[in-house]
Amino acid sequence: MHTIFVILGGLLLLAAVFGAAHLTGRPFRAFLPWYLLVWLICAVVNMWIGVTQAGYSVMEELPILVLIFGVPAFAAVLLSRKSVETRVRRIP
Structure with a gap:
């Protein structure tokens, strides 16, 4: 049960970072390395x-x-690719 809660925490962090990217007008892809680094640190602390x-x-x-680490990180990479594809389609 603890593992599920930690993964949900990673997904909530992902939602917060995605929201911050949206509010600043920058693409989520620019925030992705920082999210992955912070989430890796959180996952390693959980292991420790x-x-x-x-x-x-x-x-x-x-x-x-x-x-x-893998479940939220995989979701973040998919989200970054999806947001790039969406932006490309909207450009005339």
Whole structure:
């Protein structure tokens, strides 16, 4: 259940960054590297807490790290491609 909540947190962060890009008028693609960096740091901190506080080994936490980082990151990359395609179509 914790993993689902962390992934949802990553998707909420993605929505916030996408909204910030929209409000500033800049393409989401410009914000994508910063989102990925911040989310990677959050995912690694989650792994570190799992290893140091919950007692899991690094090898047990690695697949969870991949899942927690990968799902929102994949959604962000798809969103950045979708927003670029939408912008290209609107240009006469």
